[in-house]
Amino acid sequence: MSCRYRLTWRHQGHGCHGWLVQARTLEATGAYRILRRIAPLPLETQVPRDQTRVGLFLDLETTGLNPACHEIIEFGMVPFVYTLDGRILGTLPAFNRLREPSKPIPPEITTLTGITQEMVARKTIVPEEVAQFAAQAALIVAHNARFDRLFAERFWEGFSTLPWACSMEDVPWQAEGYEGRSLGYLVMQAGWFFDGHRAADDCLAGVTLLSTRLPKTQTPALSALLQEARQPRWQIWAENAPFDLKDTLKARGYRWNDGTDGRPKAWFTEVSQAQKEDEQHFLKTEIYLREVALLTREITAWDRFSARA
Secondary structure, X not given: OOOOEEEEEOOOOOOHHHHHHHHHHHHHOOOEEEEEXXXXXXXXXXXXXXXXXXXXXXXXXXXXXXXXXXXXXXXXXXXXXXXXXXXXXXXOOOEEEEOOOOOOOOHHHHHHHOOOHHHHOOOOOOHHHHHHHHOOOOEEEEOOHHHHHHHHHHHOHHHHHOOEEEOOOOOOOOOOOOOXXXXXXXXXXXXXXXXXXXXHHHHHHHHHHHHOEOOOOOOEHHHHHHHHHOOOEEEEEEOOOOHHHHHHXXXXXXXXXXXXXXXXXXXXXXXXXXHHHHHHHHHHHHHOOOOOOOEEEEEOOOOOOOOOO
C-alpha cells in the first residue's frame, strides 16, 4: 500500500529555485503533493488600461450571522486587476481594518477568527474610508456573497450601487471535479495554503483561487465567474405551496423567506434564464398539480445577494 504525503514550504528568496526543482521532482513521482503559500500576485502591466478593470475581493469577520443585530469586527478588501475575458493580472495593496463592536466578541467568534477583544479595543472603521477605497472597483467579489453583501451594505450604502459576484456560487466547482465549496478546501485542492479566517488573508486566497485554471475546462476561474455574473437570473416564488411538500422544495434548493424583509413569505429559488421554464414546469406539475400564475423576478449582479433580492 502506497502512502501519499502533502508537503508545504515557504519562499525564502535565496535557494528558491532549488526548492522549486525539488518540489517538481517530488510531484512527478505521484506520491507527493506540494502546497504553495499564498502571496500577493505581481502586477502585469503589458495589457492596455482600457482593456482592464479593477475588482475588489471583500471579506468580513463579524460577531454573528445576522446583520440586523451583529457587527463587523474586521473589514478586508484586496483589489485585483483583471482583463475583460477573466484573466487576473495581479493584486494591489490591501485594505484591512479592525473594529470594536458595541458588545463583547462572543468566545466562539474569537475561537473561529482569532480576533480578541483586546485586538479591537478602540479600533474604528469609518464608512468614508471604505468608500474611498472601494471607488476604484468595477466588481465586488466575496466567497459567500449572500452573507458579506448584507453586512457591507449596512455599513456603507455605496455597496448597493455596485455589481456583486460570488466565488462560491458563480464558479462550477462541482462540475470541475471539486467535492466542496469552502474557501479553504478549494484553495487546498488548487495547490495552495494560507492562514484562514482573517479578512485580508481570505481575500488574497480568494483572488489566488480565481486566478487558477479550472481542471476540466482549463479556463481561469474568474472567467467562469464573470460569465455567470453577467447573465440575468430569475427568482421563482412558490407562494402558498403545500406544507407537506416543503422537504421536496428544500431538497431542490429552495430557500425559505419569512416575509419580514418585505418580500413574500414563501419558498423561492434562483435560476438562470435557460432553467426558468423547466423550474416553472416543475412547480406546476410536482408541487401545485395545476396551472398557476407564479411570481417571478429578474435579478442582476447589481441586486443579487442583497436584501432587495
